[in-house]
Amino acid sequence: MLRKGDLVLFIGDSITDCGRRAEHAPLGNGYVSIFKDLVDVSHPQLRLHIVNKGISGDTVLGLRERWEDDVINHSPNFISILIGINDLHRYLWGEKEYSPENYYKAYSEILDFTRKRLDAQILLLSPFYISKASELDTFRHKVLKTIPSYIEKVEKLSTEYSTLYINLHEKFKERLSYIEPEAFAPEPVHPNRKGHILIALEIYKLILESP
Structure with missing residues (x-):
């Protein structure tokens, strides 16, 4: 699925960012850097070029605003997108422009533009929330x-645009049947090291171990 020298670009919000613009430049200290380590150890001959364009707090509208500069102009061979939890939060806070319908519309515009401009493989990662809250009327x-x-x-977009797809919410949910949420994140949005390993490993298995 990946070829020698390919440029793999990851984009998203704080989960992708992970300090890549500050103390952990240039890849951050999350799943992007872990993915690179996995590839370097197992497939060093690929010599992939990894780029992290995550920005903390971003939404799909933010992605659309910076898409040409941060994605198209880099001409990546492979694009991984993880976006949506901030859209969901803003929607619940009363900002209707971040509704699921508007999320789909903006995301669709991004993918449509990308398909017209690049011959790149695309991976869509679902938003996730690491919590077992199920009864109390809480946020x-x-x-x-x-x-x-x-x-x-996201699933609909993946089908419509023939992308790869990983349901990260389901992947975490499967683990929560055996392990408490705190093992993967100090709060439901931002994974700890173990949570980031899960994300990186799922991506690695899909694009480097699938037949």
């Missing part, structure tokens, strides 16, 4: 009730 419970609407949009 966490509202997020867990709402996030399927955003995940459904």
